[in-house]
Amino acid sequence: MDIDALHDRGRRRIETLTAEVAADSTVTETATAILKAVYTEETQQGRSVTTIAAAAVHVACKVERVPVTAAAIADAADVQESHLLRRSKWVQSEIDRPVEAFDPGPFVDEYADALGLSDETRELAHNVVTVGIDQGIASGKSPAGFAAAAVYYAATLRDERCTQDEIHEVSGVSKITIRNRYQEQAEVVGDVT
Template identity: 80%
Template sequence: MDIDALHERGRQRIETLVAELAIDGEVAETAAAIFTRTYTEETQQGRSVDAVAAAAIHVACKIERVPVTAATIAEVAEIEESHLLRRSKWVQSAIDQPIDAFDPAPFIDEYCDALKLSDDTRTLAHNVVTVGIDQGIASGKSPAGFAAAAVYYAAMLQDEQCTQDDVHEVSGVSKITIRNRYQEQAEVVGDVT
């Protein structure tokens, strides 16, 4: 199959996945540009169109700051998450653009909206994340999990009705992860109200 046909197939796959993920059209445009740039005659050997298309979406979500986890993309694309992450790393190095991989902010906003939490709680959750990053406890952690814990912690500090179960339901982050990240945040952040 010639490269133009493969590019078209990749763009179609990106459009399908973006529609299934119900995410912004800008992500599709960015992902298509990334796909075309990285999937060439020289690089296509041993790399499936579907995996590179999914990886392009994952990288595009980071660039566009759209909060979609690798696990969610992998599930919709029907590929192993570890395979998606390997391809994403390859795509990211191929486009040679530094991307702030750890950005919990969009997840905080998404979770606060879904839980109908106050602006004060949202601001406090952002502050918890900022302090946690500054104190070095965020290294190696999932942005979605770190954000979920910060939202739970902030809601507790603000006396808003919000349980770990509630946060788990809207975020998909396990209750164990929420509890562990929350405890780490509470140790270094304290009462930031």
């Protein structure tokens, strides 16, 4: 198959994936541009256009600061998450644009909106994230999980009704992960009200 046909197939796959994960047209455009830049005659050998399209969507979500997890993209693309993450690393190494690897901010906003929490609680959750990053406890953690715990922690500090079950429902992050991140944040952040 020639590269133009592969690009066309990849673009269609990107459109399907972004629709399935409810990402906006900006992600579709960015992912399509990334796919065309990295998926060439030389690099396409041995690399599935479906997996590269999924990796392009994953990287585009990071670039555009759209809170979609790798797990959601992998599920929509029907690929293993570990394989998607490996291809995403390759895609990032091929593009000339630095990609913010760890940014829980958009996830904080999404979860706070979904739970109907106050602006003060949202701001406090952002502060918890910032302090956690500054204190070095975020390294190697999922941005979605870190954000879910920060929202739970902030709601707890502000006495707003928000349970681990509710956070789990809106984020898809396991309650065990929420509890673990929450405990780590509580140890280094303390009472930041």
